[in-house]
Amino acid sequence: MDIRIENLSKRYASQRAVDGISFEVKTGEILGFLGPNGAGKSSTMKMITGYIGIDGGDILIDGRSVKREGQSLKRYIGYLPEHNPLYLDMPVIDYLQFCAALQGVPNDRIEERTRMMIRLCGLNAEKHKNIGELSKGYRQRVGLAQAMIHDPEILILDEPTTGLDPNQIVEIRRLIREIGKAKTVILSTHILPEVEATCDRILIINKGKIVADGTADTLRQQASxxxxxxxxxxxxxxxxxxxxxxxxxxxxxxxxxxxxxxxxxxxxxxxxxxxxxxxxxxxxxxxxxxxxxxxxxxxxxxxxxxxxx
Amino acid sequence: MQAIWVIAKRELHSYFDSLMAYIMLVLFLGFSGFFTWLFGSDIFMVGQVSLEAFFNVAFWTLFFFIPALTMRLLAEENKTGTIELLLTKAVTDRQVVVGKFLSTFLLVSIALAFTLPYPITLANIGNLDVGQVVCGYLGLLLLSAAYISIGLFASSITSNQIVAFLTALFIGLFFHLIFDVLAGQFTGAVGLFFDALSLSQHFGSISRGVVDSTDVVYFLSIVFVGLMLAEVSLAKRTIQ
CATH class of the missing domain: 3.30.70.100 (Alpha-Beta Plaits)
Known part of the structure; x- marks a missing residue:
């Protein structure tokens, strides 16, 4: 599913968090979203997922407006929020089943999807533990697993590799690249080598505006x-x-x-x-x-x- | 509909996993049992085959316990940020609110179901007015529903559980007591107005065995307004 963002803006009180940005992401593309803290990355992602409202402009997913049909578009999106909030008192396996059921995975497939995610994210040894007992890296994997549990067409990942050790980072990147072949992925990060390693395209935003858009190579050429x-x-x-x-x-x-x-x-x-x-x-x-x-x-x-x- | 049930089920599990449900059940049954059978104006003291004593105790215990049950429903999610995960799933704000409402309502219903041995015992001792008992339970369920929706709203406006608890108790106090007191202070239209708002008046008439449609409508409107306000306060994030 393609995402087209048209002249999107968001305002908090007097501050413009996102200021008329437009871009497009195609199916099979992994877009790296860069920018300093407070540049409007998370706000943009939250607007795509429909968590916060859109002040100006619109987001079109497969030609359908998030503003008008946001509710029905939610099930095509898998989302990993910043800070990865989770129900700490729930066992991993129960939590994933809960997420699958909420995302409308048919009852007879919930078991299968949950098992698949546990294997894919390497959670097998931890699946019966409460999420609160897991280390940060494992929690991050749970966050990724819940985002992908319903096999969404679009993945929005807000800083997916924070808190992971280098081995896990490599694994998660490989996973994201694998998924990105057939899906639309937008991920934000502060780690610059990460965008080079995972993303097809880089978008840098600053103070709510897009300041650069292109592959790592084109950005280099423009810059130097x-x-x-x-x-x-x-x-x-x-x-x-x-x-x-x-x-x-x-x-x-x-x-x-x-x-x-x-x-x-x-x-x-x-x-x-x-x-x-x-x-x-x-x-x-x-x-x-x-x-x-x-x-x-x-x-x-x-x-x-x-x-x- | 399925989403509502999924959310309600998770919340209900969470009540039992966190011991909250057991504490609530033990305290509720302990309090109501103690004051119904053993102490104060209990059944043996009154000497009538009537559950009036129980309904009076439950009327007060539910008033205090329900805010304690509802306080974490949304406040905790606001605090830990899990609300963002929940609301970006394929569910509407309304389904979340109704699901959470349903979970607490089911828990309170379970608590009330455990008191069913009381009327069964009484029916064996003497000639119990079954209609009145059924009405009394109906009244308790309606009252619980009203307080749960108030508690849910209180929980939706804050990320602090204590604030949610106190807010729910504060709003509840008006319906539970203050409107009734005010109704006694005024005469004429104003008095009737406060009388109509007083929860204890409506509960009283139901638990005496008279189910009037105005009473039912009264409770259901509190439930409706409470849930609607909770939904509005969830939806507020989209406008700011």
Whole structure:
């Protein structure tokens, strides 16, 4: 099921939590929702699930408006809220059966779905324990299991991997990717490598507005636009090298590291690469390249650039 | 309909798992049994084959116990945030409210069912007016329903269970006592108005064996208004 968000806005008292955002998520796509705390991620997700009302604009799920038909659309959505609230006094298995029944899973399939979720989320050893006795990681798995229990077309996951250990994170990511092949998934997170690892597309919002939208690679290109290379040379002086490198046709800026070591940062002009030229220059001059590393703009930097003003 | 039952069943389980149900049953049966059979103006003291003593005790014990049962219904969910999970499932706000109402109503009905040996015993001792007893139980059920819906509303407006308990008791006190007292203070239309609002008046006439449609309508309107307000206060999150 496709989700289309049109000019969505939400206001709390005088503060605009979500300010006219529009985007689309297609079936089979995993959308990573990034943004600093209070940027409007959770509000947007809550509006998609129908938990809070929509102030302006609309959300269309498969062409049907959440504003008008929200109630009947709920059963297509699996939702894991932030902080993962659960009934702590209920055993895992009872809780999952309760959720399945509420989501309208037919009685004769509840058993089967519950068993499947327990296996899928690795809860077999804990299934008879009360949720309150579980560690945070296991609770998170219960949260995921209840979100997926009715095999929803749309999964909304608000920070799904918080509190998990690295092994569990890898497992959960694999699980999300697996599910994302046939379903529509929106997940929010603070962990930037996570979006790169799991998501097909990244959406960064700040102060209720979309500031970036695209794959990790397109975001990088937009953000830097320039090739940056770290270079270390032997057999020359810093001054000589800077002069010679700056003379290359596509090189924009050359910076030598302070302290007289022969390390340089070479920035090329937008849309050009100078690595070949640098190599040829060094061969001609008889310099030895001991290091040449292309510097990728990290997602962290993009995120910081877009969200810190 | 299925969703209402699923929610009611879970709440009922939760009452029994948390010992709340057992405490309530023991206290309710203990209090009502003690004052019906052993102490004060009990049956042997009055010397009549009548359950009036029991109905009077239950009238007060239910007034105190029901807010204690209803206080956690929504307040706890508000506090832990599970309300968000519940309401994003394929259920309506109304189904949640009615389901929770039903769970407490069933628990109170179970408690009242355990007192059925009282009339059975009495019927063996003397000539019991069955009609009056049936009416008395009907009155208790209606009264419970009214207080549960008030308690549910009180629980829906806060995330603090103590506040929910006290609010329910406070609102309940008006129906239970204050309107009755006010009715005695005024004459004419104002007096009649408070008389019509007083729960004890309506309960009194039912438990005496006279089931008037106005009494039934009175209780059902409290239930309806209470549940509606609870639903409105749940729905408030969508407008803000």
């Amino acid at each position: 636009g320039q090739e940056v290379v770290h270079l270390q040379l032997e057999g020359t002086t810093a001054q000589h090298a800077v002069e010679a490198l700056s003379a290359l046709p596509h090189v924009a800026v050359v910076k030598a590291d302070e302290g007289g070591s022969s390390r340089f940062e070479v920035k090329s002009r937008a849309g050009h690469s100078s690595r070949r030229d640098i190599f040829n220059l060094c061969v001609a001059k008889g310099w030895v390249i001991t290091e040449m590393t292309p510097v990728e703009t990290r997602l962290e930097d993009i995120f910081r650039n877009l969200t810190v003003n």
